[in-house]
């Protein structure tokens with residue numbers, strides 16, 4: 305295991321928060337994140353005068369200083385509470401505390417399916433009026449990955465293959481994924497994003513349980529058996 309792999313594993317934390325405490329945090333930070341999303345769109349779309357732009361910038365600086373007064377030094381990581389409820393709140397695709405995330409609100413089924421109705425505003429533009437292809441990749445990576453998790457065979461993305469069939473319009477969209485097959489440590493998942501005119505982007509992903517996770521599970525199984 306490399307040093308960076310072991311450092312990364314330290315970001316998986318069981319903090320023993322109760323479901324009530326987690327809900328209180330979600331109720332506090334979710335609306336903050338939504339406000340910042342609104343700010344990102346307003347920053348892009350505003351046409352107010354120069355002095356108002358300067359004033360807004362000062363107010364944003366003040367808000368950032370207020371929040372930074374007490375803050376974690378690095379990434380949020382992945383945390384679990386006492387009941388095992390998982391919080392990937394820093395996740396760039398669907399993190400509750402990450403204003404960069406659209407967000408996705410992905411629903412999953414234990415048979416290895418995931419789906420989401422979501423909205424992409426002007427901050428996700430690539431070609432004029434259309435979704436940036438890298439943003440579509442971000443979303444499909446997450447939805448396909450969640451399908452693998454839901455099916456009981458989680459993994460890191462090894463390969464993600466995309467076919468952009470037609471331009472993806474900004475606005476209301478839908479994505480879904482399903483586990484196609486499991487081959488040893490590899491889970492192959494397929495899915496797509498569609499808009500009102502049909503499928504825009506198709507994806508196939510190979511999700512692999514990393515070697516360090518396989519070794520940890522094998523060690524745990526050996527100690528349980530012993």
Ligand SMILES: CCCCCCCCCC(=O)SCCNC(=O)CCNC(=O)[C@H](O)C(C)(C)COP(=O)(O)OP(=O)(O)OC[C@H]1O[C@@H](n2cnc3c(N)ncnc32)[C@H](O)[C@@H]1OP(=O)(O)O
Nearest residue numbers: 445446449458459460461462463488489510512513514515
């Ligand atoms: C733990 C669950 C976490 C879930 C989080 C979901 C988050 C959302 C998705 C992401 O954004 S993940 C971030 C993007 N992906 C990465 O950063 C992955 C970086 N790459 C790695 O960490 C490793 O290369 C990887 C885990 C993908 C594979 O390393 P291993 O050391 O476990 O692979 P190994 O050499 O033991 O090969 C195992 C099998 O996978 C195959 N393989 C390895 N790398 C592959 C690859 N890149 N693509 C396809 N297949 C691959 C390999 O041929 C072999 O196939 P066979 O079993 O059939 O022999």
